[in-house]
Amino acid sequence: MSLLKVPSAAGAQGYEIVVRRNPLGMVVALCALATLVSPAAADELAGTWVPQDLTMEILASAPQNVRVLVFKEKARGALTGKLLVPGLAGMPIAVQRDGPRIRLVLQMARGMETPLDATVAGDRLTVGAAGSMDQPAPLRRASEQESRKLEELAPRKLPLPAMQSLPANGLARTPPMGFSTWNHFATAIDDRTIREVAEAMVTTGLRDAGYVYVNIDDGWQGVRDEHGELRANGKFPDMKALADYLHERGLKLGIYTSPGPTSCAGFVGSYGHEEQDARTFAAWGVDYVKYDWCSAGLLYDDDEMPAVYLKMAQAIRATGRPMVFSICQYGRADVWTWGAEVGGNLWRTTGDITDRWAVMSTIGFGQDELTPFAGPGRWNDPDMLEVGNGHMTAAEYRTHVTLWAMLAAPLIAGHDVRRSSPETIALLTNRAVLAVDQDALGRPGRRVVQRGPHEIWTRPLTGERTAVALFNRGETPATIEATLAELGIDERASAVDVWTGRSLGVLEGKLASEVEPHGVVLLVLSPASA
């Protein structure tokens, strides 16, 4: 998934707004609650704004092509905004005002914000890229007829449960490991592919290394029958049989749905059928549910996310079948502070990863401040692995796996396992590296040293050991060094190079290692007997 500029209904005039799309080219829901700054000009902006050249015909025939901005006064003087793509997605907008200057910030995901400049004059609103109004998008207030149509198109808000803190479900005491279809296959999935992947999980040794979840992401859903029962589409003739097939091989089945009317790829969501769908998943033998915000942004605000996720967690618990609950809302609304209480075993802390060094490293190295919130049964999820998908070097993929292990992140392989190279399998199945990820203490690592592009992270492990990762984010080879005191480690420590298994003997007072560009050296240090 990437960030693309999507022309709006007024595209002919060059109006573009950045939204996330999935590989099928469908717009994906994003959002976050709008914050707001200055009460001063709330009235001016408040209301519903549509592209200047919108017609009722466009709104009726292709509402998903229309971009609507809605600004409402929430608390006293506070204005919240939303970008709506009717029928498809809703994305929060933070409104900041500084005198006549209006800054609108589209809040897609943690760390993914798009600033826009806007000017308002009476019934005209002009929006353009921050700092340059080269190709401004002219908007006007919606007419009464258009507002009525928009209301008609909007899904109804459902009652949400009263907030409560759910006890831990006892699952995922170490970060979940497995495979997901999304990164490589997107929606090009079927029963046969899943079975072949499952076979390959066994023959490549991935299963025996701990990768047991086989997660079917977006694209399996069919339609609801006359009783509202959600059926898989024709590519998955018998989900129960598929679950049995996986279980017979020591694997587990993961499935994907959304609290919205539609999933991010446009398939039917669990909106209004949460309990029924949870029962269906339980009856099929599902072991893991990923619940992806997507079109829920059309009807709920980000501050309603906890209750929306709680609702599904309660539905899952009510089935009596243990299912890992994976929260996916792109790291908005500080999910790490409430994800566990609403029943989440893991929660995404970012927008979507792609198979690119810049994206992977920005996501991975951007997790430091969140690590205190994770622990056994409740993990930060910086998204699935890209190892084996071909657009990073061996060193970069090693950094990817090492960083995820230091973060105690879920390890969900995202390549075509049927076509795994020996190098990919070696990267994914190094037992000593996996032991760092899966360490029973369950305490993620932190950045302790940063010198330009060189970073040292440490992670406490069982047995008074410490994992130390020396990362070189730079473009040239470098010697990365630190005193053991800087790392909070005893003056004398025995060291092992984790990737090679080589013992480095006893370190006295400091450590140093040559690290290749975009590469890493991972050590485990244990107290040296005096």
Ligand code: GLA
């Ligand atoms: C969102 C999620 C992805 C994936 C797609 C499926 O973008 O963040 O991980 O599940 O939806 O459409």
